Amino acid sequence: MTRETEIKLHEFFRGFAGAATSLLLLDYDGTLAPFRVDRFKAAPWSGVRELLNQIQNQKKTRIEVISGRPGAEIVSLLNLETPPTVWGLHGAERLYPDGRRELEFPAPAVRAKLDALSAKLRGDAFGGLFEEKPNAAVMHWRGVAPPKARAIEERTRELFEPLAENDGLQLLDFECGLELRAGRDKGGAVKAILEEVGAGGAAKIPAAYLGDDLTDETAFAAMKGPGLSALVRRERRRTQAEIWLRPPEELRAFLRMWIEAAG
Numbered sequence: 509m510t511r512e513t514e515i516k517l518h519e520f521f522r523g524f525a526g527a528a529t530s531l532l533l534l535d536y537d538g539t540l541a542p543f544r545v546d547r548f549k550a551a552p553w554s555g556v557r558e559l560l561n562q563i564q565n566q567k568k569t570r571i572e573v574i575s576g577r578p579g580a581e582i583v584s585l586l587n588l589e590t591p592p593t594v595w596g597l598h599g600a601e602r603l604y605p606d607g608r609r610e611l612e613f614p615a616p617a618v619r620a621k622l623d624a625l626s627a628k629l630r631g632d633a634f635g636g637l638f639e640e641k642p643n644a645a646v647m648h649w650r651g652v653a654p655p656k657a658r659a660i661e662e663r664t665r666e667l668f669e670p671l672a673e674n675d676g677l678q679l680l681d682f683e684c685g686l687e688l689r690a691g692r693d694k695g696g697a698v699k700a701i702l703e704e705v706g707a708g709g710a711a712k713i714p715a716a717y718l719g720d721d722l723t724d725e726t727a728f729a730a731m732k733g734p735g736l737s738a739l740v741r742r743e744r745r746r747t748q749a750e751i752w753l754r755p756p757e758e759l760r761a762f763l764r765m766w767i768e769a770a771g
């Protein structure tokens with residue numbers, strides 16, 4: 509842990525004194541779990557599930573996960589004793605612990621554009637892995653050798669960029685992929701949660717967001733003021749996050765500090 513991170517964490521956890529509740533917002537892939545080329549095998553780093561169960565059992569923290577995946581995938585991969593609320597599809601979906609699900613449906617014209625795109629890419633995904641979501645078309649090139657990955661990216665951008673110029677579709681860059689999507693992003697999800705709990709108001713609620721990818725940057729930005737944001741990544745990069753944690757050791761250390769502070 510860098511000295512800078514240690515100082516900021518010390519200050520952050522001091523804020524738990526007297527707080528009745530706290531808010532822990534988490535990305536999944538790359539943050540709680542290492543990447544796997546087969547994304548259905550991405551289990552949390554050793555010890556992380558147990559630490560999150562412990563935090564939930566203290567009943568002092570509200571945990572919400574915000575992921576690019578459909579929410580149901582997170583619930584089963586994370587497999588906590590009590591399922592947390594999960595925002596899927598980068599924030600366009602919200603899946604509650606009791607199974608209730610809210611989904612922002614794209615407008616019919618937007619959906620038609622995504623359908624046409626999907627029909628094309630289902631036939632030829634340029635050598636990448638094409639994923640269809642209710643609100644998006646996604647191209648993945650994780651695990652592909654660099655020259656081939658560049659070719660896939662180039663062809664995907666050529667196809668996605670003109671569509672992103674209008675009508676409610678946005679390009680979303682992530683590491684080893686590109687998404688063309690509609691709806692709320694991770695920053696929007698964070699803002700909605702903060703508003704719900706009244707963070708940033710008179711009652712100061714300790715709140716943190718942990719993420720690794722470019723798609724987490726809007727969430728980091730939304731935490732400025734109301735809480736702490738952490739980039740969880742082996743290598744540091746330019747980011748809006750306030751602190752840097754190297755997984756899995758420093759992630760586990762962070763969660764242990766959380767348990768101590770909330771206990």
Ligand SMILES: [Mg+2]
Nearest residue numbers: 535537538721
């Ligand atoms: Mg991630």
